[in-house]
């Protein structure tokens with residue numbers, strides 16, 4: 001009697017376990033395998049949001065190798081995870097693992113992880129924010145498992161539901177996964193009373209009842225199709241992935257024709273529309289030069305920007321922001337162009353367009369004859385941001401030589417410095433390393449952003465010599481806030497303010513054009529300040545005081561009003577009248593030009 005009761009209890013437990021497993025095991029297995037999806041999606045979106053994708057491209061890592069490396073990495077992670085899951089399943093002795101041939105489970109789960117990686121790539125093309133992607137991915141895992149159990153499973157069990165509709169539902173990858181887990185469980189359930197004598201084999205897959213053959217085929221096709229679609233969308237949607245490609249980019253000739261006709265259209269539109277009366281003659285002259293170069297199809301200049309414009313769309317109720325208003329510029333090989341300008345002038349926006357970080361709103365730019373909107377991948381190969389030098393076709397001894405040369409040129413080679421980790425470098429050493437990296441691989445165009453910031457005077461001089469040597473056979477665009485650096489390195493300067501070039505020319509020209517005045521400084525006792533003012537009035541009635549602090553005064557005097565000899569004579573006479581502690585007369589500096597031009601631009605933009 002007690003034995004009968006015992007048997008009944010074990011039967012009941014068996015039945016209950018069976019019910020729980022039937023109900024929840026497909027869901028549990030689906031959730032376990034889907035767990036990798038948020039990890040992959042977040043990682044892909046993070047790389048885009050942080051602009052790491054574009055940085056990698058700039059460093060020479062093309063889209064193809066990036067996809068292969070990332071795909072292989074995810075595959076490795078997923079394989080370890082799935083193998084861990086399967087080994088645990090066997091060790092615990094879960095019935096599904098006892099009742100299904102290992103090769104079937106292995107093939108099914110591995111086909112699914114291949115598909116899941118493609119699916120993560122596809123979803124990543126549609127999202128740019130890590131937080132959004134993470135939340136959506138977790139909701140997706142949780143929701144699709146529950147939908148699988150409560151909706152998809154009911155559909156499977158309903159004889160009235162069309163098989164075609166089931167195939168359509170199985171196109172949603174988590175449902176395909178759920179279907180597999182469900183069928184494994186169903187088979188296990190049937191077999192458990194036979195003592196798991198017969199394992200599910202490949203013949204059972206062909207059984208029209210369980211639909212597993214279809215699921216396998218569907219997953220394999222979807223894996224391939226999704227990968228292609230994801231790659232295509234990645235190129236043409238380009239959320240955080242640099243410059244968007246033309247939807248027909250794969251028909252290269254056609255897109256070239258399209259872009260050529262766009263160029264013509266852009267030029268015609270400009271010629272019809274662009275007549276900015278307030279534009280300075282030097283800037284207009286540069287614009288004319290660019291138009292001519294484009295019309296003659298002359299691509300000898302390293303950089304040609306034609307009416308390049310960047311407008312940031314309005315966000316969160318803020319109005320749209322015109323950061324660059326139709327910039328035209330032509331730069332030849334061997335020229336170092338300095339971009340000066342106050343904060344917020346639009347320099348970074350311009351450089352970002354040129355290096356493919358952001359798309360121009362309108363206009364066109366060619367780098368060595370290649371269009372930044374269609375040929376950015378090729379441009380990266382000749383652009384000066386290159387830490388991954390081996391990807392620029394340098395190998396073996398060439399690579400070692402290029403790295404050593406580059407490190408020597410910035411004084412980071414001798415004394416074991418080259419063997420240290422870059423994170424142990426001081427701020428100045430890191431700046432020099434950045435310059436060395438930008439010059440590796442013989443790039444034809446180099447962008448340098450404040451290269452000498454944080455360097456001591458001797459290192460700065462050393463670095464300037466490197467830049468001077470480097471510019472001989474390449475075009476360099478350099479942004480800096482140091483007028484001394486601009487004068488030392490740049491052949492031409494452009495002062496940028498409020499999104500436009502305010503003036504362009506070599507440093508001497510600019511000083512001559514925008515200077516036109518001397519700065520007279522004199523230090524006396526406070527009691528003699530009035531005497532100094534009288535002295536200046538005697539020299540020029542139009543002189544204006546620009547600085548005053550306890551006995552030291554500065555005046556700006558137009559060059560037209562005075563001769564240097566008169567100033568010296570007046571000061572000598574004054575020395576007999578009252579004590580003069582110090583005095584000086586200086587020509588206009590580049591800094592004076594910068595302040596004048598920037599203030600004029602600010603004043604004109606505030607009156608608009």
Ligand SMILES: Nc1ncnc2c1ncn2[C@@H]1O[C@H](COP(=O)(O)OP(=O)(O)OP(=O)(O)O)[C@@H](O)[C@H]1O
Nearest residue numbers: 312321322323341342343344345346347348349350
């Ligand atoms: N992503 C963006 N969305 C909206 N406005 C932006 C964006 N990026 C820049 N701006 C605005 O565009 C203008 C130009 O900015 P940009 O960073 O190009 O200037 P900058 O000359 O490089 O300034 P800085 O010397 O401070 O780096 C600024 O008013 C800036 O606020």
